[in-house]
Amino acid sequence: MIRSMRALAGLVLLVLALGGCARQPPEQRLRETIAQMQAAVEQGRPKVFMAAVAGDFIGNDGLDHDGLGRLLRGQLLLNARVGARTGPLTVEMGEGATATVRFTVLLTGGDGGLLPERGRLQRVVSHWRENEGRWQLYSATWSDG
Template sequence: MLRGRRSIPFLLLALAACGRKAPEDQVRAAFEACRTAVEAGDAARAAAPLDADFRGPEGMDRATARLFLAGLLRRERVGVTVIRNQLRRDGPDILQEVDLVLTGRGGGLLPEEASRRSFLLRWRQRGGDWKLAELQSPEGP
Protein backbone atom coordinates (compact mmCIF):
# COMPACT_ATOMS: atom_id res chain seq x y z
CA MET A 1 0.00 0.00 0.00
CA LEU A 2 2.85 2.40 0.76
CA ARG A 3 4.27 1.80 -2.72
CA GLY A 4 0.96 2.96 -4.24
CA ARG A 5 1.07 6.26 -2.36
CA ARG A 6 4.58 6.97 -3.60
CA SER A 7 3.54 6.43 -7.19
CA ILE A 8 0.66 8.93 -7.04
CA PRO A 9 2.87 12.02 -7.67
CA PHE A 10 4.45 10.30 -10.67
CA LEU A 11 1.04 9.33 -11.99
CA LEU A 12 -0.21 12.92 -11.63
CA LEU A 13 2.91 14.23 -13.38
CA ALA A 14 2.38 11.79 -16.26
CA LEU A 15 -1.29 12.81 -16.58
CA ALA A 16 -0.35 16.50 -16.60
CA ALA A 17 2.20 15.89 -19.35
CA CYS A 18 -0.39 14.07 -21.44
CA GLY A 19 -2.78 17.01 -21.12
CA ARG A 20 -0.32 19.55 -22.57
CA LYS A 21 -0.87 20.65 -26.11
CA ALA A 22 1.93 20.53 -28.66
CA PRO A 23 3.60 23.94 -29.17
CA GLU A 24 2.12 24.21 -32.67
CA ASP A 25 -1.37 23.63 -31.26
CA GLN A 26 -0.76 26.30 -28.62
CA VAL A 27 0.26 28.78 -31.32
CA ARG A 28 -2.80 27.91 -33.41
CA ALA A 29 -5.01 28.48 -30.37
CA ALA A 30 -3.34 31.84 -29.60
CA PHE A 31 -3.74 32.94 -33.23
CA GLU A 32 -7.40 31.88 -33.28
CA ALA A 33 -8.07 33.78 -30.03
CA CYS A 34 -6.48 36.87 -31.58
CA ARG A 35 -8.50 36.47 -34.80
CA THR A 36 -11.72 36.09 -32.81
CA ALA A 37 -10.87 39.18 -30.74
CA VAL A 38 -10.29 41.26 -33.89
CA GLU A 39 -13.67 40.23 -35.27
CA ALA A 40 -15.30 41.04 -31.91
CA GLY A 41 -13.68 44.50 -31.93
CA ASP A 42 -11.71 43.78 -28.74
CA ALA A 43 -8.32 45.46 -29.23
CA ALA A 44 -7.02 44.54 -25.77
CA ARG A 45 -7.63 40.82 -26.32
CA ALA A 46 -6.30 41.04 -29.88
CA ALA A 47 -3.04 42.58 -28.62
CA ALA A 48 -2.69 40.23 -25.65
CA PRO A 49 -0.36 37.75 -27.40
CA LEU A 50 2.12 40.46 -28.44
CA ASP A 51 5.57 39.91 -26.92
CA ALA A 52 7.12 42.79 -24.97
CA ASP A 53 9.79 42.95 -27.71
CA PHE A 54 7.28 42.70 -30.58
CA ARG A 55 8.35 44.07 -33.97
CA GLY A 56 5.97 44.67 -36.85
CA PRO A 57 6.00 46.31 -40.27
CA GLU A 58 7.82 49.63 -40.55
CA GLY A 59 9.41 49.18 -37.10
CA MET A 60 6.07 48.99 -35.27
CA ASP A 61 6.55 48.07 -31.60
CA ARG A 62 4.07 46.58 -29.14
CA ALA A 63 2.70 49.92 -27.90
CA THR A 64 2.22 51.23 -31.45
CA ALA A 65 0.52 47.99 -32.52
CA ARG A 66 -1.89 48.21 -29.58
CA LEU A 67 -2.77 51.82 -30.45
CA PHE A 68 -3.21 50.90 -34.12
CA LEU A 69 -5.57 48.04 -33.24
CA ALA A 70 -7.55 50.20 -30.81
CA GLY A 71 -8.00 52.95 -33.40
CA LEU A 72 -8.86 50.57 -36.22
CA LEU A 73 -11.34 48.47 -34.25
CA ARG A 74 -13.03 51.55 -32.80
CA ARG A 75 -13.79 52.83 -36.35
CA GLU A 76 -14.23 49.66 -38.33
CA ARG A 77 -15.83 46.25 -38.05
CA VAL A 78 -13.24 43.80 -39.40
CA GLY A 79 -13.80 40.28 -40.66
CA VAL A 80 -10.88 37.86 -40.92
CA THR A 81 -11.07 34.74 -43.09
CA VAL A 82 -8.05 32.43 -42.96
CA ILE A 83 -7.16 30.99 -46.37
CA ARG A 84 -3.83 29.37 -45.44
CA ASN A 85 -2.26 28.70 -42.05
CA GLN A 86 1.07 26.83 -42.01
CA LEU A 87 3.41 26.43 -39.08
CA ARG A 88 6.99 25.21 -38.87
CA ARG A 89 9.72 25.15 -36.25
CA ASP A 90 12.65 27.55 -36.58
CA GLY A 91 14.98 26.65 -33.73
CA PRO A 92 13.14 27.51 -30.51
CA ASP A 93 10.62 29.67 -32.39
CA ILE A 94 7.60 28.78 -34.49
CA LEU A 95 7.06 30.49 -37.82
CA GLN A 96 3.50 30.85 -39.05
CA GLU A 97 2.61 31.77 -42.62
CA VAL A 98 -0.95 32.95 -43.10
CA ASP A 99 -2.99 34.18 -46.03
CA LEU A 100 -6.06 36.15 -44.95
CA VAL A 101 -9.00 37.88 -46.51
CA LEU A 102 -9.82 41.00 -44.50
CA THR A 103 -13.24 42.52 -44.93
CA GLY A 104 -14.50 45.91 -43.85
CA ARG A 105 -17.71 47.26 -42.40
CA GLY A 106 -20.03 45.68 -44.98
CA GLY A 107 -18.68 42.18 -44.40
CA GLY A 108 -18.99 41.31 -48.10
CA LEU A 109 -16.28 40.15 -50.44
CA LEU A 110 -16.61 42.93 -53.00
CA PRO A 111 -13.26 44.20 -54.30
CA GLU A 112 -13.59 47.60 -52.65
CA GLU A 113 -14.38 45.97 -49.31
CA ALA A 114 -11.93 43.05 -49.22
CA SER A 115 -8.20 42.75 -49.06
CA ARG A 116 -6.20 39.55 -49.41
CA ARG A 117 -3.01 39.74 -47.35
CA SER A 118 -0.15 37.42 -46.46
CA PHE A 119 1.83 37.55 -43.24
CA LEU A 120 4.78 35.79 -41.65
CA LEU A 121 4.52 35.59 -37.86
CA ARG A 122 7.33 34.56 -35.50
CA TRP A 123 6.14 33.11 -32.20
CA ARG A 124 8.46 32.77 -29.20
CA GLN A 125 7.82 30.94 -25.95
CA ARG A 126 7.88 33.15 -22.86
CA GLY A 127 7.34 31.23 -19.66
CA GLY A 128 4.54 28.83 -20.48
CA ASP A 129 2.93 31.01 -23.17
CA TRP A 130 3.64 31.55 -26.85
CA LYS A 131 3.94 35.25 -27.70
CA LEU A 132 3.96 36.96 -31.07
CA ALA A 133 7.48 38.34 -31.42
CA GLU A 134 7.42 39.51 -35.03
CA LEU A 135 4.97 40.11 -37.86
CA GLN A 136 6.10 40.70 -41.43
CA SER A 137 4.01 41.57 -44.45
CA PRO A 138 5.90 40.43 -47.57
CA GLU A 139 3.86 42.60 -49.94
CA GLY A 140 4.43 45.81 -47.98
CA PRO A 141 1.82 48.32 -46.77
Protein backbone atom coordinates in the same frame (compact mmCIF):
# COMPACT_ATOMS: atom_id res chain seq x y z
CA MET B 1 -21.37 -6.09 -9.61
CA ILE B 2 -22.24 -2.56 -8.44
CA ARG B 3 -18.77 -2.18 -6.92
CA SER B 4 -17.06 -3.19 -10.16
CA MET B 5 -19.28 -0.74 -12.14
CA ARG B 6 -18.34 2.05 -9.71
CA ALA B 7 -14.68 1.08 -9.96
CA LEU B 8 -14.89 1.10 -13.76
CA ALA B 9 -16.67 4.46 -13.75
CA GLY B 10 -14.04 5.84 -11.38
CA LEU B 11 -11.26 4.56 -13.64
CA VAL B 12 -12.88 6.11 -16.71
CA LEU B 13 -13.26 9.46 -14.91
CA LEU B 14 -9.63 9.32 -13.79
CA VAL B 15 -8.42 8.61 -17.33
CA LEU B 16 -10.57 11.46 -18.71
CA ALA B 17 -9.32 13.84 -16.04
CA LEU B 18 -5.69 12.95 -16.73
CA GLY B 19 -6.28 13.26 -20.47
CA GLY B 20 -7.73 16.72 -19.94
CA CYS B 21 -4.65 17.72 -17.96
CA ALA B 22 -2.23 16.41 -20.57
CA ARG B 23 -0.18 19.18 -22.07
CA GLN B 24 -1.02 19.93 -25.66
CA PRO B 25 1.78 19.86 -28.23
CA PRO B 26 3.42 23.28 -28.84
CA GLU B 27 2.14 23.59 -32.41
CA GLN B 28 -1.44 22.96 -31.32
CA ARG B 29 -1.16 25.61 -28.60
CA LEU B 30 0.27 28.05 -31.15
CA ARG B 31 -2.58 27.41 -33.58
CA GLU B 32 -5.07 27.96 -30.75
CA THR B 33 -3.39 31.26 -29.84
CA ILE B 34 -3.71 32.47 -33.43
CA ALA B 35 -7.38 31.42 -33.53
CA GLN B 36 -8.01 33.32 -30.29
CA MET B 37 -6.34 36.41 -31.73
CA GLN B 38 -8.48 36.18 -34.87
CA ALA B 39 -11.63 35.87 -32.76
CA ALA B 40 -10.55 38.85 -30.63
CA VAL B 41 -10.29 41.06 -33.73
CA GLU B 42 -13.71 39.99 -34.95
CA GLN B 43 -15.23 40.53 -31.50
CA GLY B 44 -13.67 44.00 -31.19
CA ARG B 45 -11.48 43.03 -28.22
CA PRO B 46 -8.06 44.61 -28.85
CA LYS B 47 -6.75 43.89 -25.32
CA VAL B 48 -7.30 40.16 -25.83
CA PHE B 49 -5.48 40.33 -29.17
CA MET B 50 -2.59 42.34 -27.76
CA ALA B 51 -2.15 39.95 -24.81
CA ALA B 52 -0.45 37.56 -27.25
CA VAL B 53 1.87 40.24 -28.66
CA ALA B 54 5.29 40.52 -27.03
CA GLY B 55 6.35 43.86 -25.57
CA ASP B 56 9.34 43.91 -27.93
CA PHE B 57 7.20 43.26 -31.03
CA ILE B 58 8.46 44.71 -34.30
CA GLY B 59 6.52 44.85 -37.57
CA ASN B 60 6.57 46.58 -40.94
CA ASP B 61 8.37 49.92 -41.07
CA GLY B 62 9.43 49.67 -37.41
CA LEU B 63 5.88 49.35 -36.07
CA ASP B 64 6.22 48.47 -32.39
CA HIS B 65 3.90 46.93 -29.79
CA ASP B 66 2.17 50.21 -28.92
CA GLY B 67 1.85 51.19 -32.58
CA LEU B 68 0.23 47.86 -33.40
CA GLY B 69 -2.23 48.36 -30.57
CA ARG B 70 -3.11 51.85 -31.84
CA LEU B 71 -3.48 50.56 -35.40
CA LEU B 72 -5.85 47.81 -34.27
CA ARG B 73 -7.92 50.11 -32.05
CA GLY B 74 -8.13 52.65 -34.89
CA GLN B 75 -9.46 50.05 -37.32
CA LEU B 76 -12.00 48.89 -34.77
CA LEU B 77 -13.18 52.50 -34.30
CA LEU B 78 -13.41 53.13 -38.06
CA ASN B 79 -15.38 49.98 -38.78
CA ALA B 80 -18.51 48.84 -36.98
CA ARG B 81 -17.63 45.32 -38.03
CA VAL B 82 -14.17 43.91 -38.73
CA GLY B 83 -13.53 40.49 -40.22
CA ALA B 84 -10.29 38.53 -40.30
CA ARG B 85 -10.31 35.25 -42.22
CA THR B 86 -7.03 33.38 -42.32
CA GLY B 87 -6.03 30.91 -44.97
CA PRO B 88 -4.21 27.71 -44.06
CA LEU B 89 -1.40 28.19 -41.56
CA THR B 90 2.05 26.90 -42.47
CA VAL B 91 3.82 26.32 -39.17
CA GLU B 92 7.58 25.73 -39.00
CA MET B 93 8.74 24.84 -35.52
CA GLY B 94 12.19 26.27 -34.85
CA GLU B 95 15.02 25.56 -32.47
CA GLY B 96 13.99 25.69 -28.86
CA ALA B 97 10.66 27.35 -28.28
CA THR B 98 10.27 29.36 -31.49
CA ALA B 99 8.13 29.07 -34.59
CA THR B 100 7.46 30.79 -37.89
CA VAL B 101 3.89 30.89 -39.18
CA ARG B 102 2.98 31.89 -42.72
CA PHE B 103 -0.58 32.54 -43.87
CA THR B 104 -2.85 34.83 -45.82
CA VAL B 105 -5.55 36.87 -44.14
CA LEU B 106 -8.54 38.60 -45.67
CA LEU B 107 -9.29 41.70 -43.62
CA THR B 108 -12.71 43.24 -44.11
CA GLY B 109 -14.46 46.20 -42.59
CA GLY B 110 -17.68 48.12 -42.85
CA ASP B 111 -20.71 49.52 -41.13
CA GLY B 112 -22.03 46.16 -40.00
CA GLY B 113 -24.29 45.44 -42.96
CA LEU B 114 -24.51 42.07 -44.67
CA LEU B 115 -21.58 42.79 -46.97
CA PRO B 116 -18.29 44.41 -45.97
CA GLU B 117 -17.48 47.73 -47.61
CA ARG B 118 -13.72 47.24 -47.63
CA GLY B 119 -11.41 44.27 -47.95
CA ARG B 120 -7.73 43.57 -48.28
CA LEU B 121 -5.81 40.33 -48.71
CA GLN B 122 -2.47 40.25 -46.90
CA ARG B 123 0.38 37.74 -46.85
CA VAL B 124 1.79 37.42 -43.34
CA VAL B 125 5.03 35.94 -42.03
CA SER B 126 4.99 35.87 -38.25
CA HIS B 127 7.60 34.84 -35.70
CA TRP B 128 6.68 33.43 -32.31
CA ARG B 129 8.37 32.37 -29.10
CA GLU B 130 7.00 30.34 -26.26
CA ASN B 131 7.50 31.57 -22.72
CA GLU B 132 6.13 29.65 -19.74
CA GLY B 133 3.68 27.72 -21.92
CA ARG B 134 2.31 30.81 -23.71
CA TRP B 135 3.07 31.74 -27.31
CA GLN B 136 3.86 35.38 -28.04
CA LEU B 137 4.15 37.12 -31.38
CA TYR B 138 7.45 39.01 -31.46
CA SER B 139 7.80 39.87 -35.15
CA ALA B 140 5.61 40.03 -38.23
CA THR B 141 5.76 41.31 -41.77
CA TRP B 142 2.83 41.63 -44.11
CA SER B 143 2.33 42.61 -47.74
CA ASP B 144 -0.49 42.80 -50.23
CA GLY B 145 -1.33 39.30 -51.23
